[in-house]
Amino acid sequence: MEPVEIDLVKYGALWERVQQMDKKIDKMENQIEQLLELANKSKGGFWMGMTIASMVGGVVAWIVGHMKG
16 A cells, blocks of 8 residues: 655645634633523523512412402
8 A cells, every 4th residue: 555645735725723622612611601500690690580470479369368358
């Protein structure tokens, strides 16, 4: 089998593309982590809002119940 010659210019261009893709992947991973953090914060805020709304609803129901009696 004959040895295959490697074109150093093409190899260098390919190496540069791989490096650029690696940087893009790192950036995407960072953005995904930030999105997950934001989603988790939103989830906590949602449940806090639900808690407050149910407490207010309970107080209103208690007041209305006592006003009728």
